[in-house]
Amino acid sequence: MTIHRPRRKPRKGKKLFGRKRKDRITTTPLVKKYWLQRYNLFSRYDEGILLDEEGWYSVTPEEVAAKQAKRCPGKAVLDCFAGVGGNAIQFAKRCPFVVAIDVDPDKIAMAVNNSKVYEVADCIDFVIGDFFQLAPSLKGDVVFLAPPWGGPKYKEKTRYTLDLLKPRDGHTLFHAAQVVTPNIIMSLPRNVDLTQVEELSWLSSPPLDVEVEENCVNGRIKCVTAYFGAITQKASCKDSAAMILCNFRMSLDGSTSA
Ligand code: MGP
Ligand code: SAH
DSSP states (O other): OOOOOBSSOOOTTOOOTTOOOOBSSOOOHHHHHHHTTHHHHOTTGGGTOOOOHHHHHHSOOHHHHHHHHHTOTTOEEEETTOTTSHHHHHHHHHOSEEEEEESOHHHHHHHHHHHHHTTOGGGEEEEESOHHHHGGGOOOSEEEEOOOOSSGGGGGSSSBOGGGSSSSOHHHHHHHHHTTOSOEEEEEOTTBOHHHHHHHGGGSSSOOOEEEEEEEETTEEEEEEEEEGGGSHHHHHHHHHHHHHHHHHHHHHHHHHO
16 A cells, blocks of 8 residues: 655644645656646645555545535435545535545544544544445435546547446445435546446436536546536426425415405
């Protein structure tokens, strides 16, 4: 495991005045590419953020994670493949209850550390475990799924099919999540087969609302996010349409009884 650790954690309120933080551990060529993007991944990187190799290439860029979290205000969110905490930290800023699950104890240790850097560690429950085993016992309003895509080589496929997701294929993953809630968010490769993504919504009867967005950082697409169920904009439009209708009826009722 390659943990990138600052030589010295800057003390709160103390500025580094032009002195650059040096990483103690040698950076592999693979990691270097992501290290160059470090402030897009964690804007507070210099305050002691820790990542291992998989963490570097898998963490959701902060701007994207913040956008995904914006969909879930006030919700209880289960981040089922939490990694080094990129998403869990952003959920914790907006949601009263966040559970961060990862099968790798080192990832959870790094996620705990990183959430402390962002001062949200107290808002997250960390669980070391296998999502597929835990799913039947989980409770939450939203399930967030950012599973392994099979490493950075995912982009070699012209069309990334859902059977390539790890450790289980996309259908098995979606089925497991549906046991918890129909409100599911999936973070997927930018070359994912969108027809297959849409088909996932048909696994539910009646079919779930589905919405897909491309997520860019500095004008480059980083991933695709699929929202299912009540967290799609379509569903919230339906809610607000129902609300408007309801308010309209109430005002009619009011005018009749007046
Ligand atoms: P990338 O395509 O490897 O990097 O990953 P980049 O900088 O866009 O490279 P380029 O060669 O295309 O220019 C882009 C983003 O996808 C990463 O920052 C992660 O947020 C996300 N990502 C990449 N991988 C391999 C995974 C993965 O296995 N799982 C998850 N959940 N996210 C990943
Ligand atoms: N969204 C995260 C990155 C997730 S990377 C972030 O922003 O930091 C995918 C993670 O899934 C890896 O950390 C890996 O350890 C974890 N994982 C793989 N199989 C798992 C399983 N069966 N249950 C839970 N976590 C798993």
